[in-house]
Amino acid sequence: MTLRACGLIIFRRLNVGEASKSEAIEFLLLQASYGQHHWTPPKGHVDLGEDDLQTALRETEEEAGLKSKDFNVLEGYRKELKYNVKNVPKTVIYWLAELKDNNLEIKLSNEHQKFLWLNVAEACKLAYHQGLQEALREAHQFICTKTIENK
Template sequence: MTLRACGLIIFRRLNAGLDSKPQEIEYLLLQTAYGHHHWTPPKGHVDPGEDDLQTALRETEEEAGLKTKDFNVLDGYKKEIKYKVKNIPKTVIYWLAELKNCNTEIKLSDEHQTFRWLNVDEACKLAEYQEMQEALREAHQFISTNK
């Protein structure tokens, strides 16, 4: 049996449309309120009858309070991460989504204790796991080459 989870790597652009300043891209990471208190983008397990993207959208709304009207899912980016949790294989699929309004409020569920908006280097430091760091760097590269 393989556990399956899906989520969104959410980013926002600061200084968008301001020619005087370079755009800054920040990623949303949530810190769990349980266990090791690790940091990840919003994600969760697939419910019966759901497809992967539906799961990612539902979990993002449940964990961060962001509805589909708050962001755009980018075409062309999908990352699958495989690892083991207590010796059980797990697959997590992430899509990339851009927040439409960089000031949209994040409303955490009780599964998380805090959140941060971070540049890619800061996000990778907090993410700890190499697979998650690679996903964030690949997402950043995708954004940079698909403006």
């Protein structure tokens, strides 16, 4: 048996200086209200009859209150992580999604007790699993590369 979960790495862009026209990228992490209170992007187990992306969208709405109309899923980024949970193999698949409106309210489910918007370095410090740290760094690089390509 392999556990399977899917989620979205949600990010937002902040203008940090008019003079420099630079922007900062921040990632949304949720702190679990159980166990070791780990930090992850919104994610959850695949329900019967769902495909992976449907799961990611549903879990994001359930855990953070963000509906699919609130963000854009970026093409070209899909990260699959594999690790063990209590000696059971687990696969977690993430897509990357950009928030459309930075003022949207995050509405946590009872599965989480706190959320933070963090730059990539801060997010990696809170992310427990090395695979998630790598996914966040790769996502940041992907965003920066796409931004340069679009200029």
